[in-house]
Amino acid sequence: TSILFIGNNNRPYFKNDTSLISTAATISGLNGDGTSSNPYQISSQAHLQIVADKVKNDSMTFDGSYLKVTADFSVDNTWVGIGTLSSNAFCGEFDGDGHTITFNDSQQGIFGYIKSATIQNVVAKGRISSDSVHYLGSIAGYTKGCTIENCSNLGNISLNGDYDSVGGITGLVSNSDGESSYITGCSNSGKIVGGTAGGIAGWLGCAVDSGLSSIISDCYNLGFVTDSASSSNGVGGIAGVVAGKIVKIEKCYNYGRIEGNSTRAGGIAGIEHGSTIDNCYNAGSIYGRSTDYAVGGIVGVAAVHVNEAEFYSCYNTGSVSAIEGEDVGGIVGYRGTPESSAHKPATFKNCFYLDSSTPNSIAVSGVTSKTSSQLKSSSTYSSWTSFSTNWGISSNKNKGYPYLKSIPASILTININGGTINGASSYTISLPEGVEFDLNLLEYSVSNGYKSSVTYTKTSGTGTLLNNKFTFGNADGVIKATVEKVLIEYTITYNLDGGTLENAIQKYTVETADFALGTPHKEGYTFIGWTGSNLSAATLSVVIAKGSTGDLTYIANWEKNKNSIITLSFKIIEGDYFIVYILNEDNVPTTQISVNDGVEFSFNVENGKQFTILVCAVFGQRCEYKDNNTNLVTTANKLEYLSGVSTNTSITVTISRIKEVNNYVGI
Numbered sequence: 001t002s003i004l005f006i007g008n009n010n011r012p013y014f015k016n017d018t019s020l021i022s023t024a025a026t027i028s029g030l031n032g033d034g035t036s037s038n039p040y041q042i043s044s045q046a047h048l049q050i051v052a053d054k055v056k057n058d059s060m061t062f063d064g065s066y067l068k069v070t071a072d073f074s075v076d077n078t079w080v081g082i083g084t085l086s087s088n089a090f091c092g093e094f095d096g097d098g099h100t101i102t103f104n105d106s107q108q109g110i111f112g113y114i115k116s117a118t119i120q121n122v123v124a125k126g127r128i129s130s131d132s133v134h135y136l137g138s139i140a141g142y143t144k145g146c147t148i149e150n151c152s153n154l155g156n157i158s159l160n161g162d163y164d165s166v167g168g169i170t171g172l173v174s175n176s177d178g179e180s181s182y183i184t185g186c187s188n189s190g191k192i193v194g195g196t197a198g199g200i201a202g203w204l205g206c207a208v209d210s211g212l213s214s215i216i217s218d219c220y221n222l223g224f225v226t227d228s229a230s231s232s233n234g235v236g237g238i239a240g241v242v243a244g245k246i247v248k249i250e251k252c253y254n255y256g257r258i259e260g261n262s263t264r265a266g267g268i269a270g271i272e273h274g275s276t277i278d279n280c281y282n283a284g285s286i287y288g289r290s291t292d293y294a295v296g297g298i299v300g301v302a303a304v305h306v307n308e309a310e311f312y313s314c315y316n317t318g319s320v321s322a323i324e325g326e327d328v329g330g331i332v333g334y335r336g337t338p339e340s341s342a343h344k345p346a347t348f349k350n351c352f353y354l355d356s357s358t359p360n361s362i363a364v365s366g367v368t369s370k371t372s373s374q375l376k377s378s379s380t381y382s383s384w385t386s387f388s389t390n391w392g393i394s395s396n397k398n399k400g401y402p403y404l405k406s407i408p409a410s411i412l413t414i415n416i417n418g419g420t421i422n423g424a425s426s427y428t429i430s431l432p433e434g435v436e437f438d439l440n441l442l443e444y445s446v447s448n449g450y451k452s453s454v455t456y457t458k459t460s461g462t463g464t465l466l467n468n469k470f471t472f473g474n475a476d477g478v479i480k481a482t483v484e485k486v487l488i489e490y491t492i493t494y495n496l497d498g499g500t501l502e503n504a505i506q507k508y509t510v511e512t513a514d515f516a517l518g519t520p521h522k523e524g525y526t527f528i529g530w531t532g533s534n535l536s537a538a539t540l541s542v543v544i545a546k547g548s549t550g551d552l553t554y555i556a557n558w559e560k561n562k563n564s565i566i567t568l569s570f571k572i573i574e575g576d577y578f579i580v581y582i583l584n585e586d587n588v589p590t591t592q593i594s595v596n597d598g599v600e601f602s603f604n605v606e607n608g609k610q611f612t613i614l615v616c617a618v619f620g621q622r623c624e625y626k627d628n629n630t631n632l633v634t635t636a637n638k639l640e641y642l643s644g645v646s647t648n649t650s651i652t653v654t655i656s657r658i659k660e661v662n663n664y665v666g667i
Helices: 045-057
Strands: 004-006 012-014 040-042 066-069 073-075 093-095 100-106 111-115 118-120 123-130 135-137 140-144 147-149 156-159 165-167 170-174 181-184 192-194 196-198 201-204 214-217 225-227 234-236 239-243 247-250 258-260 264-266 269-273 276-278 286-288 299-303 310-312 320-322 332-335 347-349 351-354 367-370 409-417 426-432 436-438 450-461 464-466 469-471 477-487 490-495 525-532 535-539 552-560 565-574 577-583 589-596 600-606 611-617 621-627 632-635 638-641 650-661
Touching: 040 045, 045 073, 135 156, 135 201, 140 181, 156 165, 165 192, 165 239, 170 181, 170 214, 192 196, 196 225, 196 269, 201 214, 225 234, 234 258, 234 299, 239 247, 258 264, 264 286, 264 332, 450 464
Parallel strands: 040 066, 066 093, 073 100, 093 118, 100 123, 111 140, 118 147, 123 156, 135 165, 140 170, 147 181, 156 192, 165 196, 170 201, 181 214, 192 225, 196 234, 201 239, 214 247, 225 258, 234 264, 239 269, 247 276, 258 286, 269 299, 276 310, 286 320, 299 332, 310 347, 351 367, 409 477, 490 552, 565 650
Antiparallel strands: 004 012, 135 140, 135 170, 165 170, 165 201, 196 201, 196 239, 234 239, 234 269, 264 269, 264 299, 409 426, 436 469, 450 477, 464 469, 525 535, 525 552, 565 600, 577 589, 577 611, 611 638, 621 650, 632 638
16 A cells, blocks of 8 residues: 655655656765665765754754665774664665665664665674663664665664663664654574564564564574673563564574573564464573573573464474573473463464473473474475475575575585584574675684684585585585684884883783783882783782783882981081071071080981071170081072982081171071
């Protein structure tokens, strides 16, 4: 059905009929005029920023406009996404044309909010991380009434926040303004971490009783999905949470590891409320670290809801386990029981799981355990509606288990020699025929302090291996990964704050013998210790032990030398009577001494502080000063000790009377 909209030129048009759209308009800094035949061209972060500024500052939604990526490019950590609020969402058509956008610790994916938009053919990789948004994905954070198709994420995405939603493609999916949302033909291979996390979407839902759908179809996940927040809704291979009427996940699969630290975990969804999951399978391992939450091969928790949830034509071959607890199931970990007639329990029909994958699975009506041989036999699925339409079985494809015809995956098995992936010495990847997978994206674990250098060789099956990239064939393939350990050289950075450090060690490895940082020097200061890496307080002696790892930073801490107390000794050689005044550096008398001829006297002063001695010849005699230290300066009746030039502990000054009568000298 056509829906009436208003374009940027204020002319009405139907969403599925663009013949009336006339949005031709140039934008400074962008090539193209935004029409389907001449879209705005995007080939840099600067171009994306122009679009973001137009949406945010000029309220330009790009509704009815077309944008096209024309080259691979990267964005840095200043990037915050196009459309920051639902009130200024992006509403246009964005075609990645198969190009890759690489995120370098960026704060968001391409879009923050999209509404009634179409995004297609984008490849995302790199790293996206945020603790300041509620929805995060490589393509969009919040998706409302949109279509996202043929997009893939290869990068790692993390969102720190209780209950916040993160997905490999989009954080949250809902319907809006008379339009349903569709996520189709998308995939994730990156690590996804967050409060509510899914390989494709964090949260899949819809407006209550809207009559509109939110659907994920023909998608798959290969990445590791887990939660990091203390409060979480769920984690799943396709979606963390699936909630609402006419909300569906269909014809999807998961091969990634799904791990619930403090939440529900499932191969397809973590938790489900009144929705439908059908024609899906899981082959990834599902693990629960909490004793309080359920884990299942397809869904962790199937909650009661006013709408009856349905699960049908699904199977699981992946292992399902938890630290302990009873809520572990080959298909569902926990099925809610209604407390009133207003709510309905979830229904399971013709769902199977590999018996060895979950030996202690809970019993649920409509869920049956099968042997490996049974799951590889087409006769097992005779009760599945449209099995021959949706599924295929081949002994040399998907390890002999049913595969989805819409995404006819072949299995690549990697046998690892010298390292592990997720703690295992073998790893499987499931991708459709013709898809190229970059093996450099895999992270191998070796001994601490080393990085891996991997050589691949093909051992059997179909597919092509070239330059560490594997193109999937029409059947399963096997390659060998030979992992060699390479020492990682770590850097030590010093902040000496004006000091110097002789023979400073600036590089080390895990095999470097124990060594001390040494003691720095700074004129006029005393070193009081190092602070920095792995130190909670200033430490004088820091030893880097053999076996240490990681880049290190150390800061030298100083204390200005405190002035020691020195004693000045004086002796009147000849004369009758003197009064000696000691003035501080502010010329304020601090000491008064009465002295007779021939009597030695002394007083303490702080080394490095300037002071003045005034000697008054009481009987009108003028004084002459003679000293044994060149740091003393004499003028008239004043003797000054200069600041900061002596560390002597004793100075003797001879004061002689000159037999010449003068007027009384005082202060």
